[in-house]
Amino acid sequence: MSRKMLIDGELSSSNDDGVQYDFDLFVIGGGSGGVRASRFSAGFGAKVAICELPFHPISSELLGGFGGTCVIRGCVPKKILVYGATYGGELQDARNYGWEVNEKVDFNWKKLLQKKTQEIVRLNEIYKRMLTNSGVKSFEGEGRITGPHEVEVTQIDGTKLSFSAKHILIATGSRAQRPPIPGQELGITSDEALSLDEMPKRAVILGGGYIAVEFASIWRGMGATVDLFFRKERPLRGFDDEMRTVVTRNLEGRGINLHPGKNLKELIKTDDGIKVLTDDGEELMADVVLFATGRIPNSKRLNLGAVGVQLDAAGAVKVDEYSRTNIPSIWAIGDVTNRINLTPVALMEGTCFSKTAFGGQPSKPDYSDVPCAVFSIPPLSVVGLSEQEAVEQAKGDILVFNSTFNPMKNTISGRQEKSVMKLVVDAETDKVLGAAMCGPDAPEIIQGIAIALKCGATKAQFDSTVGIHPSAAEEFVTMRSVTRRVAGALKLKTNL
């Protein structure tokens, strides 16, 4: 396998089979993964082209933009709105520190949205320039695969361009989906939520994932009434159960109305807004109904069926550990492969692809200990295993260290909101298997911890690190006593 890749990696080999390609690599999709892969491949000397749909904040089959979801409709605009919303809480907290804030505080949504759009337009330009500077040829239009080495780009004016390429990389990302309920066209997805003309006074959100809780926090922070509906008992399925409870408590504490175990049945347009009917017969009025009910890979319009690229049941492009599809010349990375749908993971996959295909260095992305964050207010950040995962996989005992504390800032502000930190440790090896935190600055704090976990740091190494005082982060190195000891699931089985 690796030998074959090395041969592929030799650029001169494009002539070996006597075929002359227009490009060594053609990338479909100019988001985080596609742009990274293009630039790095060009850096290895490959002749690279990339196509992307025309720029628009709200994506569709015909609209997108260089920068992709992260820059235009995801991480970046979301974080900007989270920053904006965080000031709402800060204004309250400032009072006990002696600040007399006039009751008449005005929040101007339009101004924030306009500045947000300015910023993403700027970033879109930067992405384009980066591509040009690395010698990548960019095309605007919709890309389709017409053969194992053939790509067709339909430009805005309808003209079609055809290119041949030694390798084709699919990096088309994913898109928000809507639930099939009556009146679903009255609702919006996260794309539109990041570009609303008016700030909603009453928001109803359906979904329990990170997008749902982030928007709940954003709108609530700006003063809206927010009702959050999700199927499970707590939001954020897949995260550590204890941390889910903390997030749930914090969302409630910040004034978000939670509706666990409930679904939306129908949306009806009225003069006063959208009438929302729930599955248990409740009715409420909303200015905005947000569906945060998952995302689907953008694989439909690529003509993959005709070329024979295999998809899984969810529509994700199937790839091996080197991101290669079943067609040897076609590769795929990022959300369209639905592995771990995070920008830095797409970057990692893009880099590994370039190294493998053009750098003579077959590289597999490493999915262990990938940290991530939920930018709820306050945020959650985790790395490694949750307690449940650790117990499930353990042959021996798992030690859980937990620290629940009132952040120093709250001692004066009076805000009733505890920060919670957690370390999950293998009792036998002392290795830290998982770390989690919910509280202000959690994502900034976890990043460094993630390096330690990635390298198999032990609890003893955490303990031997001196704290930075006074900080919240120092709690991670001062958790002295075990909160509980849990027998691993595999251990129990062998005992039986």
Add this chain to the structure above:
Amino acid sequence: MAASLRAQKITFSSSTLLRNICRKIPNSLSLRSLTANFSPIIFKTLVYPSQDRGFFNPQRSFMVRAESNNGEEHRDFDFDLFTIGAGSGGVRASRLAANYGASVAICELPFSTVASDNAGGVGGTCVLRGCVPKKLLVYASKYSHDFEESHGFGWKYESDPEHDWSTMIANKNAELQRLSGIYQNTLKNTGVTLIEGRGKIVDPHTVDVDGKLYTARHILISVGGRPFIPDIPGREYVIDSDMALDLPSKPNNIAIVGGGYIAVEFAGIFNGLKSEVHIFIRQKKVLRGFDEEIRDFVSEQMSLRGIEFHTGESPQAVIRAPDGSLSLKTNKGTVDGFSHVMFATGRRPNTKNLGLETVGVKTTKNGAIEVDEYSWTSVPSIWAVGDATGRLNLTPVALMEGGAFAKTVFGNEPTKPDYSAVPSAVFSQPPIGQVGLTEEQAVQDYGDIDVFTAYFRPLKATLSGLPDRIFMKLIVCAKTNKVLGLHMCGEDSPEIVQGFAVAMKARLSKAAFDATVGIHPTVAEELVTLRTPARKIRKSPPVEGKADAESKAAADV
């Protein structure tokens, strides 16, 4: 063998069992004669059947020293440990010693926000006059910057938020009282006897607290440090950091003399609370000892927020005008019209009037108590931790020293505090976080290093439009790829650096940083995505050893 058994015996004196035995022994019968009368092995078996392993040299040497001093005449002590000073180090040491079974007393001066010869308070500098109140005021002062930022995010105020000084100070003091109470409770709950008053050592085993005498097998000095103001004319008009944390009203314009972390932190606090702030430093730059690039960057950021720097100026006198305003006279001239002049010109150990000279505890010329790596002074029954020893004056280091002391003396586990890769923060605005070596130190110690830097405008600043920037740097050993130093200045730096300190403590390589996936979008992710060195520093001319290594490597191919 016999020596180590005797050694063990005294170490175990903290245990309730042995303590009771000791107390039952009449004064006339020394412990030594007791040992002589019994078979050592039986004694050991009787008292400590389970702990018959783990002797090693450091412990033995303590015991031999301890014995040479007090072995001749053993007495019934009031306490196994008497701690003078209930700050971070003293409280930690006392609690842990008590947990090991020792009977412990601790003395501390009465509570006051401003320390003096007669006032202090349980909690010490960190809780009452340092880290905690400082950070609370940093929080308070940072809001003005938040308000400014928030404009860029669509927030508007009909009138600019005004700050009420007295609300802040009252709430801060209520919190300090609460914390001091918590410290007292913690001591009580661990069974430590708290004695209010001024402790003074009268002999190697006796402490005098306001006329009352207490005897102890071990005495721990953890009296901390105090601001130092040079003796210049007009000194009486000057405030120190203790007073600066508890001013009755807002200073209109304040001169801060000094370039250390305390000076820059208070400059940020007063600037955020809308005082006019001038910093006077003798050197060209603030924060001597910090990484040079960090020093430049933080000054630049502070200047942009309105703090005025006067460099190369040494204070000579403070003059009070008839209208009450203060002038600061320096070697370069006189600046008039200050409402306050604060000196942040260093701190000195609180070791005067402790009776140290009488018992023969050695101190340095600055007054710091001289200790060995186990925090042991020149007098075998007397130990010292924290700022009084002037090693690395940080709360978590005092905690580490206190913990190591208790383990060594009462836990039968001789433990040295480990001063490598101790992270620290400066709560300037923006704040600094750092761990490991500065570039200058790294060049000196390792010669060949790679320096990775990032200087950028954070996402928040692109919207706020403020000139806030972030600077970070990694210093990597060119030969081993180990990360030697990490420095950062910008919002959240102290929180960000803590986790990286764990990685540095584990001696991780730059490759480990690179292998870690970022958390997007954060500031911290930049530290795992630094791909290209800003510069490579190589010892020049190349030394012979290096050439040899290269030729060897070539031969391997």
